[in-house]
């Protein structure tokens with residue numbers, strides 16, 4: 001068996017090479033590197049895919065979170081609730097706009113923010129909740145939006161890992177006041193470099209976000225305010241436009257892969273990913289829990305199978321947040337899980353044979 005990488009971006013490129021090459025050539029032949037038709041059409045297509053009124057392209061997913069926080073008026077003195085397990089962008093964006101991230105423990109089965117714990121973390125300073133649809137699993141948006149209404153706070157969804165995920169048959173990113181997407185190459189919809197987007201149904205947020213991302217301009221050379229430079233570039237937009245057509249199929253293939261893993265691993269009695277009722281998990285990652293993770297990873301590595309951990313240290317336990325003096329007991333679920341979670345390879349091009357090879361070796365690793 002050949003090596004099984006954790007992700008295989010090249011396999012996806014090869015499967016659509018003529019279209020991608022033509023899209024890149026089209027951008028170069030018209031020099032539409034910044035702004036222009038490709039960006040405009042991707043924004044329209046992605047808004048339609050998600051089912052949101054507005055889509056604004058930007059430099060990356062971290063910028064998308066930051067700009068949206070600014071667009072809804074978050075700044076100095078404000079608190080923003082974020083899950084204890086996520087990629088650091090979620091909390092970093094909060095600090096970047098001068099506010100304070102307040103970490104909330106996650107749910108043991110779904111890995112997403114725990115609504116009960118949200119309630120006990122809200123204070124008079126709380127302005128926004130950022131639920132993360134972690135690994136592609138939709139956070140429980142009905143409960144989160146009910147709390148947000150009760151306490152009059154805004155919700156910005158972090159959809160960076162959840163392109164194609166549905167909650168009650170509706171795309172993630174359409175429940176909160178606005179949502180951030182990342183098109184980092186390894187995401188479910190990935191560019192060939194950095195790229196991101198913001199979506200919303202709120203015209204005011206859309207206008208403000210577009211301004212902030214483009215130097216505060218209302219029209220060329222007229223600045224309503226100081227903004228910043230965060231752009232989706234033409235090459236990335238053209239590539240994303242090609243790939244967007246395949247996204248639904250690719251998510252379906254990820255789901256088939258995940259179900260295949262489930263059926264082969266069921267008998268092991270370890271914690272497998274759970275798809276919550278009324279949700280369509282987009283399986284950005286296939287995350288299990290294992291005892292003695294270092295041993296398991298080492299065994300799989302020796303068999304040519306690359307695995308990963310998302311994430312080995314819960315955010316509040318990172319040195320970056322030492323000054324907040326959080327204790328492991330503050331996040332019993334996230335802290336317990338961080339020592340056991342293991343992400344197995346999963347991407348649309350992964351074959352059944354490869355999945356079977358991973359499962360055979362994982363079974364062996366767990367039995368020694």
Ligand SMILES: *Cc1c(COP(=O)(O)O)cnc(C)c1O
Nearest residue numbers: 060061062087089160182183184
């Ligand atoms: C990838 C990711 C981001 C940030 O996206 P970038 O495009 O890399 O800036 C934000 N949140 C989560 C949960 C992510 O996984």
